[in-house]
Amino acid sequence: MRILLKNIEYLATFGNTGELSHAYILVENGVIKDVGKYTAEVEGQFNVDEVVDMSGRLVLPGFVNTHHHFFQTLTRNVKKVQDAKLFDWLAYLYEIWKWLDEESIRSATKIAIYEMMKSGVTTTSDMFYPSMKESPRLFDVEIESAMETGMRLHIARGGMSIGKKDGSLPPDEMIQTDDGILEEYQRVVEKYHDPSRYSMLRVALAPCTPFLVTPNLMRETLELAEKYDVLLHTHLAETLDEEKFCIERFGKRPVEYMESLGWLNPRVWFAHVVWVTDEEITKLQQGQVGIAHCPVSNMRLGSGIAPIHKMKGKLRIGLAVDGSASNDTNNMLQEMRIAMLLQRVEYGANAISPREVVHMATVGGARVLHMDDYIGKIEKGYAADMVAFRLDSVEMAGCLDDPLSAIVMCDAKEADFLMINGVVKIKDGELIGIDIAELVRKHNVLSRKLLSRRVDAH
Numbered sequence: 001m002r003i004l005l006k007n008i009e010y011l012a013t014f015g016n017t018g019e020l021s022h023a024y025i026l027v028e029n030g031v032i033k034d035v036g037k038y039t040a041e042v043e044g045q046f047n048v049d050e051v052v053d054m055s056g057r058l059v060l061p062g063f064v065n066t067h068h069h070f071f072q073t074l075t076r077n078v079k080k081v082q083d084a085k086l087f088d089w090l091a092y093l094y095e096i097w098k099w100l101d102e103e104s105i106r107s108a109t110k111i112a113i114y115e116m117m118k119s120g121v122t123t124t125s126d127m128f129y130p131s132m133k134e135s136p137r138l139f140d141v142e143i144e145s146a147m148e149t150g151m152r153l154h155i156a157r158g159g160m161s162i163g164k165k166d167g168s169l170p171p172d173e174m175i176q177t178d179d180g181i182l183e184e185y186q187r188v189v190e191k192y193h194d195p196s197r198y199s200m201l202r203v204a205l206a207p208c209t210p211f212l213v214t215p216n217l218m219r220e221t222l223e224l225a226e227k228y229d230v231l232l233h234t235h236l237a238e239t240l241d242e243e244k245f246c247i248e249r250f251g252k253r254p255v256e257y258m259e260s261l262g263w264l265n266p267r268v269w270f271a272h273v274v275w276v277t278d279e280e281i282t283k284l285q286q287g288q289v290g291i292a293h294c295p296v297s298n299m300r301l302g303s304g305i306a307p308i309h310k311m312k313g314k315l316r317i318g319l320a321v322d323g324s325a326s327n328d329t330n331n332m333l334q335e336m337r338i339a340m341l342l343q344r345v346e347y348g349a350n351a352i353s354p355r356e357v358v359h360m361a362t363v364g365g366a367r368v369l370h371m372d373d374y375i376g377k378i379e380k381g382y383a384a385d386m387v388a389f390r391l392d393s394v395e396m397a398g399c400l401d402d403p404l405s406a407i408v409m410c411d412a413k414e415a416d417f418l419m420i421n422g423v424v425k426i427k428d429g430e431l432i433g434i435d436i437a438e439l440v441r442k443h444n445v446l447s448r449k450l451l452s453r454r455v456d457a458h
């Protein structure tokens with residue numbers, strides 16, 4: 001299958017070709033075959049199955065979302081915790097999440113992914129940490145449902161081993177033993193992880209956070225990740241409450257604690273990383289870790305401002321929408337704009353440029369997930385993952401001095417076109433072959449049912 005995207009008004013490749021006006025891209029069997037300046041003769045040169053006219057469009061690599069919890073789309077905007085900070089928010093929602101079942105996971109996964117696609121995401125991670133003894137297949141259901149959408153995936157299997165009875169937050173029925181978690185890690189890597197180039201599904205290992213797992217589990221997970229050559233992921237330094245917990249329980253600040261466990265290494269990417277000192281940033285740099293920056297979630301829960309201005313150029317940094325209950329959207333465009341604005345609140349108008357933010361959302365995310373040899377750029381030999389936005393809408397009128405930055409500085413609304421692995425998922429602003437209205441209707445029924453199961457809901 002050969003597809004020609006012709007007459008692209010403005011193309012940002014983040015690769016060797018740089019930025020071009022009036023460009024074309026040739027795609028063959030899911031891979032980019034050629035990129036160049038478009039002229040009238042180009043169309044005749046290639047024998048193609050389909051031609052898509054991209055006049056009036058900005059085209060760029062699809063976005064890479066580096067941290068998420070899909071299941072939380074069932075508990076967005078829950079009234080009781082609209083104004084809660086992380087620990088109170090978690091404590092309340094766990095009593096709802098403990099009732100998750102296969103049907104609700106299936107729906108939540110699809111809602112999260114389709115909303116992300118609408119904002120230009122073509123690769124996403126997820127951290128799936130609920131584990132219920134009565135529903136042992138929940139993670140498998142998430143993987144199966146996510147694969148049905150055609151999204152490129154790097155899914156992290158979570159795990160929690162410290163529950164209420166040990167002084168932490170989750171209900172004990174959501175907690176597993178260290179051995180149970182390690183067995184599950186081994187099972188899912190062997191079953192699902194595809195390390196090949198152009199892989200549509202990779203698996204990472206993700207003990208949930210320092211306050212939800214034992215040091216033993218962190219160490220043994222690191223060993224397992226080395227054995228299977230997979231990545232490691234966890235939340236880190238998200239809030240001051242977490243910092244206090246780490247000092248009280250482990251006698252160390254979060255970064256220092258990770259260092260003691262051997263977790264400052266290139267195999268690791270951390271979500272949030274808000275409360276770190278300059279010395280700790282240097283340690284993270286020496287460890288060559290990656291960062292999933294989640295500004296909307298950090299603002300929503302009042303967690304703080306991650307010092308991205310100080311980290312950029314030193315660490316691999318990607319952007320992330322985080323779980324949908326602390327955002328409460330799956331909108332990567334919004335994340336990019338807010339990432340830029342928030343750094344400027346703290347560090348001034350030149351703290352971060354719109355181009356740097358788009359770079360984080362594409363190449364940056366690909367580097368965080370160790371997938372930058374085939375995604376994050378529009379370049380010959382790279383996977384055909386790309387997104388187009390209209391430059392001729394009322395929201396973008398008068399923005400053409402710098403069409404690429406316009407998607408951050410102005411309101412790009414949503415993707416007009418989206419391709420993943422050479423397959424067109426969105427055309428003329430519409431998701432192809434998906435009955436979204438029906439999915440939304442069923443999702444709201446499942447969400448209401450789930451919320452009603454909290455003991456004090458009635």
Ligand SMILES: [Zn+2]
Binds near residue numbers: 069235271
């Ligand atoms: Zn998270």
